[in-house]
Amino acid sequence: MSFDGIVTRALTDEFNSNYIGSRVDKIYQTEKDEIMINMRSKDGSFKVLISASSNNPRFYVSKVSKENPTEAPLFSMILRKNLSGSKLAKVEQFGFDRAAQFVFKGYNEFHEEALYYLVVEIMGKYSNIILCNEDHKIIDAIKRVSTIMSSKREIEPGLIYERPPVFDRVSPISVDEEGLKEMMMMDNAELEIRDFLMRSFLGLSTEIANKILFDAAIDEKNLVKNLDDSAANRLISSFVSTFDEVRENNYSFNIYKLSERKSAYNAISLNQYASLEKESFESISELLDKYYYEKDQKDRITQRSQNMRRTVSANLKRARNKLQKQKEEMLESASREAYKVYADLISSNIHKINKGLKEIKLENFYDNMNEIIVPLDQKLSAVQNAQRYYKRYQKMKQREIVLEKQIENTEDEINYLELVMDAIDRTDDVKNLDEIYFELIKNKYIKKDKKIKNKPKKIAIHSIDYDDTSKVYYGKNNLQNEYITFKVADKNDVWMHVKGFPGSHVVIKSDGYPSDELLLFAAEIAAKNSKAKDSNKVDVDFTTRKNVKKHPSGKTGLVNYVNFKTITVDL
Secondary structure: OOOOHHHHHHHHHHHHHHHHOOEEEEEEEOOOOOOEEEEOOOOOOEEEEEOOOOOEEEEEOOOOOOOOOOOOOHHHHHHHHHHOOOEEEEEEEEOOOOOEEEEEEEOOOOOEEEEEEEEEEOHHHHEEEEOOOOOOOEEEEEEOOOOOOOOOEEEEOOOEEOOOOOOOEEHHHHHOHHHHHHHHOOOOOOEEHHHHHHHHEOOOOHHHHHHHHHHHOOOOOEEEEHHOOHEEEEEEEEHHHHHHHHHHOOOOEEEOOOOOOOOEEEEEOOOHHHHOOOOEEEEEEOOOHHHHHHHHHHHHHHHHHHHHHHHHHHHHHHHHHHHHHOOOOOOHHOOHHHHHHHHHHHHHHHHHHOOOEEEEEEOOOOOOEEEEEEOOOOOOOHHHOOOOOOOHHHHEEEEEEHHHHHHHHHHHHHHHHHHHHHHHHHOOOOOHHHHHHHHHHHHOOOOOOOOOOOOOOOOOOEEEEEEOEEEEEEOOOOOOHHHHHHHHHHOEEEEEEEOOOOOOOOOEOOOOOOOHHHHHOOOOOOOOEEEOOOOOOOOEEEEHHHHHHEEOOOOOOEEEEEEOEEEEEEO
């Protein structure tokens, strides 16, 4: 992970340089494994985020606001009791490990001056936040660890705190050239070079190991024993140079864009990514705040969208299967006319039909008097057979009427769910996803999760200024589409939608009727925010808003429109 010993050191340097003497104001446990400490200094207020999340453990000064829980969890209450009003004395890194302690000067229950240690361990799924007294006795932890959970290291109130084991790894800033040579000659000769670095030194991330190898122009798969003198010297030089940067606080705070979904960061330059797009920051906290906010957004979108996508997909599959069966039934009902013919022919030839016949050949006056074989029930009279066929005909006729409406409703449902799926696929914002979630609740496709917050009070509006007098509005989900169309738009505003594909409703607001250039501009927005966005050419329908009506089904975002024209967009 990117949050390594170098990042931890940069953070402790930042806290010790800028925030010593700051006083603890308020403490919140914003997640089950995350706390937020509001602090005040002579320069103003700030927030310290500390997370023991297994996916994203971290700590830094944050500007992100989070909603506080209505009921304070036990750990946050214990932190408040012991740390409220205390002053930050220093922040210490454990060796070069991904662990540090915040040292606070406060008062104990007897109103005597006392020290408190808030320990942060960045250890993946074993990450933790632990509060200790001045004797290093554990007061409590956000994750208690019993003997059943771990026989090697308990984290329970009343126990003396022990630092995480280092497993014979050493701090890289304590090793010089000679020391590194000796380590390479010991029992590490059979290791691949990157494995040797990762196993030998505390707080080393994959990114830093790769940087060292890149700067030394050495393949990571090479074995230590296969390095010639030149390669060994380059490795040693690169290693020492890297950690000279750290010793001298020669920090460089950058996020490197590896792909659309993946990025990397550190507190020093990662030369292996020098050719990639990067974003630079003034401090390590600013970097981490940006990185983890965006990562949290992406993770939440991914997790929530996956669950919602499964729900919508399952309902789509069910609706499509239902439609197929309904259409098959409709085809069967088409045979009802044959039953009416049978009934009419029997009624016209009652005198010829005796009880006990299995069938009879009659002249069909509906088909130029060509003979037709009419099946009969032996147990029934001619009149009863005719009545049986009339009843069957009427039943199938009524069924067809019902089927027509059912097919229409099922097709509406499929269209609606396709709109929802498209909105999910295109969303890049948690708020948009929340709106879709509550839309699905409203339409009874899912049940509300008690853990999920209340429905968003305000529907998001997306717009782009074309010029000083013209603005284009567009929705990113059904709720937004409906709101823009029926709340934002006036009856004479131009309304747009991609022909034949799910996508955004687009509304143009301007002085007078839009120019051709403005129409094309808005049509491109509609095309790019639709399921047809990957096509070379996209047809976009447009009309005035007064020609757009809500769909009779009542499904959110579904509309009917008339009197439209079509413009073709090249993408």
